[in-house]
Amino acid sequence: MKLSHALMASAAALVPATALAEAHMGERGRDGEVNIIYWQAPSTLNPFLSGGTKDVEAASLIVEPLARFDETGAIQPWLATEVPTVENGGVSEDLKQITWKLRDDVVWSDGTPFTAEDVKFTYEYCTHPEGGCAQITKFEGIESVETPDEHTVVVNFAEPKPYPYTAFTGGESPILQKAQFENCVGAAASSCTEENFNPIGTGPFVVDEFRTNDVISLSANPNFREEGKPAFASVNFKGGGDADAAGRAVMQTGEFDYAWNLQLAPDVIARMEAGGQGQAVAGFGPLLERIMLNNTNPDPSLPPEERSVIRPHPFLGEPAVYNAMSMAIDRPLLVEIGYGQAGRVTCNWVPAPEIYSSTSMTCDEQDLEGAKQMLEQAGWVDTDGDGVREKDGVELRILYQSSTNAVRQDFQALIKEWWEEIGFAVELRNVNSSVFFGGDAGSPDTFQKFYADVEMYANTFNGTDPQAYLANGLCDKAPRPETQWQGENISRFCMEEYDALWNELAETADPLARQSIAKALNDMYVQNGGMIPLVHRGRLSAHANDLGGVKLNVWDSELWNAADWYRISE
Template sequence: MKRRTALMGAVAAAALVPGMVMAEERERGSSGHLNVIYWQAVSTMNSYLSGGTKEMNAASVVWEPLARFDNEGELVAWLAEEIPTLDNGGVSEDLKTITWVLKEGLLWSDGTDVTAEDVVFTYEYCTHPEGGCSYRDRYAGIESVEAVDDRTILITFEDATPNPYIPFVGAGSPIIQRAQFQDCMGARAPECTDENFAPIGTGPYVVTDFRPNDVIQFEANENYRVANQPYFQTITWAGGGDATGAARAVFQTGEMDYAWNLQLAPEVIEQMEGGGMGTLLVDFGPLMERIELNFTDPSPDLPADERATMQHPHPILSDIRVREALSRAIDRELLTEIGYGPTGRPACNFIVAPPAMVSPNNDDCLVQDMDRANALLDEAGWERGSDGIRVKDGERLELLFQTSTNAVRQDFQALIQQWWREIGVEARLRNIDAGVFFGSDPGSPDTYIKFWADVQMYASLFEGTDPTPHLEQRRCGREPRPETQWQGQNINRYCNPEYDALWAELNREPDPERRQELVIALNDMFIQDYAHIPLVARGRVSAAANTVGGIILNVWDSEHWNQAEWYRIED
């Protein structure tokens, strides 16, 4: 189902109302105050220090990239004057360089000039050898980033790069101010509390107050480049609670104007929407709920700096037969029906969008196969004990299964626990507050990035329509580890040199059809290695009050990509 992908209908209808103020007539701040609720509270305003979507979305109203993706997945210039191409000379014939030119007159929110040196610094910040940049994959394969002059940036790649639109493109790769962060490089990055909580940006809003895992107060950026935007003067970005409460606050009580990520059972959403005060926003993109399998040993018996690191392979999940058995035991059709209804689709792939890059080779996962699961565990030497749980060499087949606190995820955990027990696997369930689970504190033992559990469940996505950087995340060396302050996107610590070599080929390949073939091949290698367990391709599901216009849901970039254009619909 693709229901109301934006409030375009409401906006169009409002435009016909007598006395309606048109966009060109609105003034900065004329819409007053906006209330946003993220039931997964934001832990930092520095999205480079967190892999969480909630942090990226919050930061995106302050920090901006050179270009980003619109709601159709098309690349559009943002801080750059135009998109560099072969035709306009911005991309070299050998595909090894791309030249970006900043728009003239750009200012940081503190009134100082934005220059090419800020772009160079952003690269240096995120690729510092002692740093823990969560989005370092965006800068893979770069030889150098240079400031040609105050507005011109030259990026040189190590090899021919057919898709040079990854670094500094999209909400995950924004430009940060050198002057503010120059003393926050490397290992010092997470220590710069003032900078990380109140970043200076070019976006439509500035942070006036930030309380980690609680609430953010924003105010319109008086130096924003569009003279009459943003239309809302202030924003309260509340965090905490649960998805049910967030939905109720928009649909029924009217306390909130926008609620993100309404991960609720379909019957709950339907009942909530009956309140009539809000509109449900749904669209499908690359978002996919899955179970990550830890390839390393998270045992608490290991020293803290050796838990879930590559030096200790997982004693159970290193066997592909066990990983496959866990996947075969799951009924994805039932999970989708119970958890998401028409806002979800059963998934068998790592890459679930765009359609041309979705593999047709793994659909056998759609059928639950307990016989095959049991046979695999028998073959692997796991024998059932007197309580039905399998044992091998005196060790029980027992796994710690963690996820964030959410009603749908806890329902999933209970069902999966039951199915795994039927094949002789004991799953100990643990759920963690979403603000902590998706948080950025390198000292916390409970983040999904640190992964001090055997298996864990969550969803993630990528920006734009090219999954190259998303696939790059699973390369050897991209795993979180102590020396990177536990940052990195190879969450399950997967390492396969053949995968790395195939990804390198993808990164060099100019032919679109061959690129599609390579994406599918990489997906199949990862999936058929049972490196993780896909469950449900999820639609992005949020809600907006009927009194707010200008919202265009975007599954390819930040959900707040056009925040400056949101406005209050007047009676």
């Protein structure tokens, strides 16, 4: 299948109906081993301690939420019997309470019962005041969690919650086993290595061995609730390397069955597909390649507890500066060289779903002269002829970091050239992806710690409602020492008006009003120096021709239905 066709095809249609039927027949583990490669290697299997997609997705083979989002973006019950709504009585009329009924056929992989206490504990774990939780925005607005019986969870909100499906839904908010993690709350969370590397779960696989930033060995969960699943007895999950090697390993050499996030140029993908061993699958969700702007001061001369905490940044808070930086970028060229049909120009933090995508900004034309003029008028001038503009003794010198990846380094080189043309001095830095997207509070190189002026990466969100994602711009969600450098407000953006408008979104039920407020939040964040959006990216992965059951999911973990995967026999 050519890439252009992959973008338009439904992943569900890639497997014949007869083969799908065969997938539900036979004994658990009948198809041997499946080989998965993520060139960004997982560094933990506890998604609450990492904001990295690689870690969330690897963990989704083991730990599960109450509900998931399927390949169409629709919410589906998972560990719950149904999705609560006002109509079925699961959500109260005043929208201040949601009641989840748990399945009674679920046990943990160690054979112990899965109960409401595990769900309540997960809430307590992530919201502990002395801890740091990478997914804390999912629990925003919860006042308490009650457990009337072992199969009922009642979540109480402080205010009406028109969209109550953030906590315990999607791969980013799974359930942890209380018995395993009860001594790992608060400040102790990051030190529980055994628990974080070997979580007990309810998912289709269990961890046999976890080698951080390297290989994960898993085997079929003998206590998985669905008979005959998973079809694979074991998983060899390889991490590390690069996107090029991962793509070739599936589509050319056939060494692996699934390769994630093939951030490669279109012509490279086409050559790989010609190898005949596998095919690329792609789809557009909310994935955005962006440049985050540090709203704090990352000066290395500051003590570690102040660096990227002390406000303001020496110059990135000035509209003329960040607007000029955005104007200097040729986004259509970035799309062409980096992603082809798997990319689109965007000015938005939330590029999808379309109903939430703002149309108030344009950025599809580069304007270098306009950028120069904007800086000049704001008083940024090159007085000594060294090519770098300055004002009041401050020079426009920036450290621009990203993860190590061929496309990102191409982007860095081009953007450095454009920024230097308008009067910046730019130092480039790239960090190994496993480290950059890891959650190690002791590392100076994580994207959460943000020891740079600007940094580039991609991020997305689970589901089709951006409420929790937009909470990433709230003042109190910034990573800092007391949260063990966990938190989703990576730019340390902070505006009282933004916080107030987000609270309005959280309390608004009318769909059209929610769309309007979400767009306004998007615009407020971008126009006030939170980030520079670059490319709306399609999620592009590849699977072997004989791997059945794959349904590419851009709204949840790509491994969301690994229990349904199987080997197609010739």
